[in-house]
Amino acid sequence: MTTSVLRARGLTKRFPGVLANDSVDLDLNRGEIVGLLGENGAGKSTLVKMLFGVYEPDEGTMEIGGEPADISGPADAIAKGMGMVHQHFQLVGPLTVADNVVLGAEPRSGLFIDEKAAVESVRELSEKFGLDVDPGAVVEDLPVGVQQRVEILKALYRGADILILDEPSAVLTPQETDELLEVMRGLAATGVGIIFITHKLREILAVTDRVVVMRGGAVVGAADTAGSTQEGLAELMVGRPVIFRVEKDQAVPGPTVLYVQGLVARDDRDQRALDNISLQVRSGEIVGVAGVEGNGQRELVETLTGLRRITSGTITIDGEDVTRASPRDIHRLGVGHVPEDREKDGLVSSYSVADNLVLNRYFKKPFSKSGLRDFAAIARNAEKLVADYGVATPAITTGVGTLSGGNKQKVIVARELSETTSLVVASQPTRGVDVGSIEFIHEQLVSARDQGAGVLLVSAELDEIFSLADRIVVLYRGRVVGDMPAADATVEQVGLLMAGAVDA
Amino acid sequence: MKQRQWDALRLPLIAVALGLLVGCILIVLAGNNPATAYWALVKGSLSGVTELGRTLDKATPLVMGGLAVAVAFKAGLFNIGGQGQLLLGAAVAAYFGFRFSMPTVIHLPLAMAMGGLAAGLLGWLVGVLKATRGTHEVITTIMLNFVAANLTDWLTSRDGPWKDPESGAIARTPLVNESAEIPRLGGLPTGFLVAVLAAGICWWVFEKTNFGFEVRTTGLNPKAARYAGIKTQRIIVTTMVMSAFLAGVGGAIETQGVAGRFQPGFNTGLGFDGITIALLARTNPLAVVPAALLIGAMDAGSTLMQAEADVAPEIISVIQASILFFIAAPSVVRFIVRMRSDAATDDDMRLSSGWGA
Numbered sequence: 001m002t003t004s005v006l007r008a009r010g011l012t013k014r015f016p017g018v019l020a021n022d023s024v025d026l027d028l029n030r031g032e033i034v035g036l037l038g039e040n041g042a043g044k045s046t047l048v049k050m051l052f053g054v055y056e057p058d059e060g061t062m063e064i065g066g067e068p069a070d071i072s073g074p075a076d077a078i079a080k081g082m083g084m085v086h087q088h089f090q091l092v093g094p095l096t097v098a099d100n101v102v103l104g105a106e107p108r109s110g111l112f113i114d115e116k117a118a119v120e121s122v123r124e125l126s127e128k129f130g131l132d133v134d135p136g137a138v139v140e141d142l143p144v145g146v147q148q149r150v151e152i153l154k155a156l157y158r159g160a161d162i163l164i165l166d167e168p169s170a171v172l173t174p175q176e177t178d179e180l181l182e183v184m185r186g187l188a189a190t191g192v193g194i195i196f197i198t199h200k201l202r203e204i205l206a207v208t209d210r211v212v213v214m215r216g217g218a219v220v221g222a223a224d225t226a227g228s229t230q231e232g233l234a235e236l237m238v239g240r241p242v243i244f245r246v247e248k249d250q251a252v253p254g255p256t257v258l259y260v261q262g263l264v265a266r267d268d269r270d271q272r273a274l275d276n277i278s279l280q281v282r283s284g285e286i287v288g289v290a291g292v293e294g295n296g297q298r299e300l301v302e303t304l305t306g307l308r309r310i311t312s313g314t315i316t317i318d319g320e321d322v323t324r325a326s327p328r329d330i331h332r333l334g335v336g337h338v339p340e341d342r343e344k345d346g347l348v349s350s351y352s353v354a355d356n357l358v359l360n361r362y363f364k365k366p367f368s369k370s371g372l373r374d375f376a377a378i379a380r381n382a383e384k385l386v387a388d389y390g391v392a393t394p395a396i397t398t399g400v401g402t403l404s405g406g407n408k409q410k411v412i413v414a415r416e417l418s419e420t421t422s423l424v425v426a427s428q429p430t431r432g433v434d435v436g437s438i439e440f441i442h443e444q445l446v447s448a449r450d451q452g453a454g455v456l457l458v459s460a461e462l463d464e465i466f467s468l469a470d471r472i473v474v475l476y477r478g479r480v481v482g483d484m485p486a487a488d489a490t491v492e493q494v495g496l497l498m499a500g501a502v503d504a
Numbered sequence: 505m506k507q508r509q510w511d512a513l514r515l516p517l518i519a520v521a522l523g524l525l526v527g528c529i530l531i532v533l534a535g536n537n538p539a540t541a542y543w544a545l546v547k548g549s550l551s552g553v554t555e556l557g558r559t560l561d562k563a564t565p566l567v568m569g570g571l572a573v574a575v576a577f578k579a580g581l582f583n584i585g586g587q588g589q590l591l592l593g594a595a596v597a598a599y600f601g602f603r604f605s606m607p608t609v610i611h612l613p614l615a616m617a618m619g620g621l622a623a624g625l626l627g628w629l630v631g632v633l634k635a636t637r638g639t640h641e642v643i644t645t646i647m648l649n650f651v652a653a654n655l656t657d658w659l660t661s662r663d664g665p666w667k668d669p670e671s672g673a674i675a676r677t678p679l680v681n682e683s684a685e686i687p688r689l690g691g692l693p694t695g696f697l698v699a700v701l702a703a704g705i706c707w708w709v710f711e712k713t714n715f716g717f718e719v720r721t722t723g724l725n726p727k728a729a730r731y732a733g734i735k736t737q738r739i740i741v742t743t744m745v746m747s748a749f750l751a752g753v754g755g756a757i758e759t760q761g762v763a764g765r766f767q768p769g770f771n772t773g774l775g776f777d778g779i780t781i782a783l784l785a786r787t788n789p790l791a792v793v794p795a796a797l798l799i800g801a802m803d804a805g806s807t808l809m810q811a812e813a814d815v816a817p818e819i820i821s822v823i824q825a826s827i828l829f830f831i832a833a834p835s836v837v838r839f840i841v842r843m844r845s846d847a848a849t850d851d852d853m854r855l856s857s858g859w860g861a
Contacts, residue, residue: 326735327731327732331733337731339731344725345727345728345731348721348724348725348729350724351721359721360732362714362717362732371713371715372712372713372714
């Protein structure tokens with residue numbers, strides 16, 4: 001069965017000053033799953049946006065089902081049998097699954113939407129492709145993994161035989177990811193061709209038939225998955241060998257640095273986000289906080305760093321009660337904070353690298369003398385940190401906003417870890433960061449631990465938690481549902497806890 | 505570095521040129537000669553000491569009003585209340601000017617400072633409402649414009665406590681005492697030097713001090729500022745007070761150095777011109793001075809333009825408004841002059857935080 005459903009040749013897209021896609025070829029056959037692998041900025045998004053008609057290619061041709069195709073826009077792409085599931089779902093929460101699926105292409109009887117027909121066709125589709133979704137359920141009540149299947153149903157309902165999945169596993173628990181991979185296999189078996197975008201090598205190896213690796217806007221490798229290895233693909237993706245295992249010795253935990261007792265806090269919508277959280281971090285250990293996003297991680301980090309008010313409970317850092325302390329008080333205790341959203345929280349993008357490297361210490365000597373800024377000292381600080389942490393920047397006066405994601409994160413890590421003595425709170429420290437920088441940031445966190453700091457690592461990536469943490473705490477709906485030594489934990493067990501399936 | 509300076513200058517210069525071009529077209533449509541008109545404008549604003557003095561007189565409150573808006577922009581605040589703050593400053597400076605008598609070295613700066621402080625109080629109110637209740641400063645400053653205008657009207661009205669008893673039906677305060685007057689130096693107003701000094705201080709504060717860094721950080725990214733331990737609410741209040749203080753001092757200089765008294769209606773529009781000037785200067789305090797001089801010269805020369813070229817002085821308002829339009833809409837300018845948009849250049853200023861929170 002090698003009927004070509006999609007064939008792209010020499011697709012090229014230029015943006016001012018950037019060659020985003022350089023003569024990219026891509027083939028997809030009927031019933032095939034092709035993995036599209038690459039780091040952020042490698043050109044994956046640009047490529048699928050051209051396939052889906054969002055961008056018009058500057059050069060190149062496409063064929064769909066053997067016919068030359070000129071796609072004028074997403075609507076045209078859908079008409080030609082393509083479906084795309086975005087990372088951020090495009091669903092209407094209060095409506096039912098059936099309503100969401102037929103939205104925009106409703107079966108009608110006279111002037112009205114034929115609800116019965118809608119429910120029936122969604123049920124049929126769901127059964128045919130083994131998706132197991134109740135057409136009558138209200139979408140916002142469904143778990144994320146099921147919502148994602150609703151997105152897939154939307155594409156199938158419109159007759160898609162080419163499905164593009166954009167980093168679908170980013171929002172899922174490990175169990176949900178496994179289910180998704182199962183669904184993908186089922187879809188492929190019925191003849192749907194799937195383009196699967198991810199940067200997780202394990203998923204590529206688990207489900208794809210072929211893999212296409214992109215780097216710097218070009219395809220740097222295409223191979224059958226059967227003969228590929230994790231190391232080989234990573235090297236292609238990054239352009240150099242990558243060490244996967246984080247080198248670290250056995251932790252030597254010291255006294256408790258962070259002591260949290262009965263913490264309760266509310267989120268921005270005034271809902272209870274932290275529900276009686278108690279946890280401890282000792283010096284010289286990394287405590288990984290696992291959990292599906294939105295289960296209180298953000299609020300936990302914000303309360304610990306003084307950015308969010310606490311309803312009740314106590315926080316002690318190095319023996320000092322910091323329950324109502326300001327961010328600056330907490331910083332003065334030697335706490336480094338790598339924030340979840342580096343663009344919004346951790347950097348001022350129009351400031352220079354140098355100014356960003358003193359964002360947490362500009363008011364201290366030697367950077368400030370009687371209220372005046374000492375630019376020579378600020379520059380020395382920047383030169384040193386840029387060198388020590390390998391920040392790739394043309395100059396310390398360069399605007400930080402022009403750096404790549406990995407280098408932005410290095411600026412933050414350099415600033416927060418270079419002065420830390422007691423505690424590091426790192427939230428999603430490697431999200432959207434290239435593999436090379438991930439390696440470096442992991443080393444830095446381990447080295448902070450080895451120098452005696454306690455590290456609280458919040459991450460949605462279980463791989464990251466398992467490779468770094470000495471102890472694992474699992475958050476579910478604002479509660480600690482698991483707290484165990486990493487050595488005793490298994491991915492399955494933590495995954496189940498994350499899904500709220502077991503009571504700890 | 506040269507390239508960057510040119511980049512920063514390019515947009516304002518093009519906007520001014522386009523503004524003058526719009527004026528040109530209107531003058532031609534009205535059946536007059538734009539060359540004669542613009543030449544008269546130049547003569548009326550620059551040709552002699554009297555003309556130059558008039559330009560500086562006009563420019564002085566404009567520098568202060570421009571600084572007020574520029575300073576607020578640094579913290580991400582849009583102060584549209586320059587007009588009200590300026591009126592209040594002018595009236596209070598007049599009161600301290602005519603009501604008291606003391607040595608010049610004390611009286612002059614005291615009256616000026618009181619004018620600034622009274623306006624600063626308005627700014628404080630705006631800042632506190634913004635910082636604690638999230639009330640948008642655009643709304644509160646606009647509303648306070650009316651409060652200030654009506655309050656100062658009443659103070660000088662027939663039954664008002666500050667009315668000049670000898671002015672009959674005219675609403676105004678008495679002349680300030682000589683000890684509160686800002687002297688003129690060979691026909692040129694020294695108040696202008698005060699304004700230039702204020703611009704220098706503002707520049708220094710934002711470029712060299714921790715406080716300035718905190719204000720700019722708050723303006724550019726309030727979340728990152730909070731993360732960095734900056735007390736953003738306090739910064740918002742302080743900056744708003746500073747901004748209003750500057751506008752108030754502008755009004756005081758007008759009273760003490762130009763008009764000699766406070767008379768409602770004398771300073772109409774000055775506060776709003778501050779917005780044009782701050783944008784023309786791209787919120788750089790030093791650049792506010794030339795920007796204010798440009799607008800001041802247009803105002804000063806408009807009388808001669810009317811006399812010599814028979815062009816209505818309102819055309820000046822149209823030119824100034826067009827300049828503001830072109831400054832505020834850089835994409836329009838780019839479209840007109842086919843200037844390529846470099847996403848990363850500072851052509852896109854971040855001025856004010858959004859509506860609501």
